[in-house]
Amino acid sequence: FQMKRDSGYSTMAQQQKQEEKLWDAMKITAYVLGTGLLIFTALVNSLSWYVQNIWDASGHFWQTTWLKFYDLCEGKEWTIFLFGAALVPSFAFWCFNGILMVADVTGKPAFITRYRIQLGKNDPVDTKKLRQVIYTVLCNQFFISLPMLVPMFNIMKWWGNTFSKELPTFRWFLVELSIFTLIEEILFYYTHRLVHLPLLYKHIHKKHHEWTAPIGVVSIYAHPLEHILSNTLPVMTGPMVMGSHIVSIAAWFSLALLTTSISHCGYHLPFLPSPEFHDFHHLKFNQCYGVLGVLDYLHGTDTAFRQTKAYERHRVLLSLTPLSESIPEAPRRAE
Numbered sequence: 001f002q003m004k005r006d007s008g009y010s011t012m013a014q015q016q017k018q019e020e021k022l023w024d025a026m027k028i029t030a031y032v033l034g035t036g037l038l039i040f041t042a043l044v045n046s047l048s049w050y051v052q053n054i055w056d057a058s059g060h061f062w063q064t065t066w067l068k069f070y071d072l073c074e075g076k077e078w079t080i081f082l083f084g085a086a087l088v089p090s091f092a093f094w095c096f097n098g099i100l101m102v103a104d105v106t107g108k109p110a111f112i113t114r115y116r117i118q119l120g121k122n123d124p125v126d127t128k129k130l131r132q133v134i135y136t137v138l139c140n141q142f143f144i145s146l147p148m149l150v151p152m153f154n155i156m157k158w159w160g161n162t163f164s165k166e167l168p169t170f171r172w173f174l175v176e177l178s179i180f181t182l183i184e185e186i187l188f189y190y191t192h193r194l195v196h197l198p199l200l201y202k203h204i205h206k207k208h209h210e211w212t213a214p215i216g217v218v219s220i221y222a223h224p225l226e227h228i229l230s231n232t233l234p235v236m237t238g239p240m241v242m243g244s245h246i247v248s249i250a251a252w253f254s255l256a257l258l259t260t261s262i263s264h265c266g267y268h269l270p271f272l273p274s275p276e277f278h279d280f281h282h283l284k285f286n287q288c289y290g291v292l293g294v295l296d297y298l299h300g301t302d303t304a305f306r307q308t309k310a311y312e313r314h315r316v317l318l319s320l321t322p323l324s325e326s327i328p329e330a331p332r333r334a335e
Contacts, residue, residue, distance in 0.1 A: 066167055066247065077163045081153050084250035086146060092254040093261065100216040100265055101130065115267040115322050117279050117310075121213035122266060129210075133221045136207075140220055140227045148228070152236055159243030168245045180238030180252050181292070187234035189290040193301075195226055196289070214282045216265040219257070231260075263291075268313065268323055276314040280305050 073079045103112040104125040116123070156162040168176075195205035204223040211218045220231055235256045239249045262269075263278040281288040287305045288296055296302040305311050309330065313323040 063167055067165060070163075070165060075163075077157065078153060080163060080246055081149070081156065084246040085149055085152070085253060088250045089253035089257050090141060093257040096258055096261055097216040100261070100267070101125075103267075104215050105130070112267055112269065115269050115317075115324075117266055117268050117276065117324070118213040118283065119324060122215060125215060130215075130217075133211075133215075133217055136221050137217055140222065140224065140231075144224055144227050145232055148232055148236065152240060155240050156243065156246075156249075161243045162246050162249070164245060168248055173248055173251070176238070176242050176244055176248055177252065177255075179242060180235075183238040183241065184234040184256070185290055185292050185295065187237060188230060189295040191230045191234065192289045195230060196286070209282065209285060212282055214264040214266055214279065216261040219260040219264040259291075268317055270317045270320055272316070274314045274316060276310045277302075277305070280308070280310045 070080065073083070100112070103109065104122055105127060107113050107124050113123075195201060201209075204226050208218070208222045208226065211221070220227060222231060235253065238244075239252060244252070259273065262273055263275045264282075265275055266279065268275060277288050277293060278291075284304065287302055289301055290296045293302060296305075309327055313327050317323055319326075
């Protein structure tokens with residue numbers, strides 16, 4: 001009886017300790033986010049003021065160009081929507097990944113390949129596996145993403161703002177971009193953790209994790225159900241909630257595809273966002289589920305990552321020296 005009571009006290013103590021830890025994490029996060037938000041708002045207000053002036057100066061050009069395109073499409077909203085929500089983002093995705101695939105297959109140019117994260121992996125990439133990836137990605141784009149644009153189109157028509165002849169202001173686009181990013185982070189983190197449950201992982205998510213050292217095009221190499229749940233819905237939801245203009249949608253979809261391609265590309269390239277966070281997820285499977293990392297910090301799903309050299313390298317590279325050279329892995333001890 002005494003042992004059971006001690007065990008009960010121990011469990012309660014552990015639970016209380018976990019609750020205190022979560023509360024402390026939430027307070028720290030609220031403080032950091034609050035402070036960061038104030039600084040970010042101040043910087044954005046200053047930056048957006050200058051950019052808005054530049055935008056206003058060239059506004060006539062962009063507005064005129066948009067109206068010309070609108071007239072070229074004869075105001076056909078589905079044609080405009082298809083061009084902005086499908087063709088432009090797909091073009092950006094394949095142009096960027098086309099360059100990366102040349103480097104993956106040929107090992108050239110050295111300017112790209114010298115920034116490889118997992119040294120010795122995909123050097124060169126297996127072309128048979130690559131063809132399978134390209135086939136799956138094209139199927140996901142044509143038979144999953146494209147049909148999902150139909151209900152999205154109807155929702156955007158209901159809002160009535162998507163095909164306005166007046167372009168949104170730059171400041172409003174920044175507001176939308178912030179909301180899109182927040183919605184995507186929440187939806188992607190939890191749906192991603194969902195497909196890591198043993199049953200779903202075995203039958204769905206394991207396909208994506210065939211690549212422990214990912215390459216850019218692998219970003220949307222996934223089971224059809226996962227492509228709907230984790231890849232497409234988190235990105236589509238923000239514009240549907242905000243009733244965004246098609247120009248904002250085209251920019252956001254393109255940015256989302258390029259960002260996830262960078263996260264999977266396997267190269268930590270200068271002046272681009274760091275892919276170390278998600279690359280570590282592919283390497284270890286049970287760490288770093290999100291995009292921004294805030295929810296990972298709150299849920300403690302980045303603790304192992306924070307103890308690695310990859311965490312030290314997880315920053316924007318502002319020089320031409322690869323971080324694998326300036327922050328190398330610790331040498332292995334002789335067994």
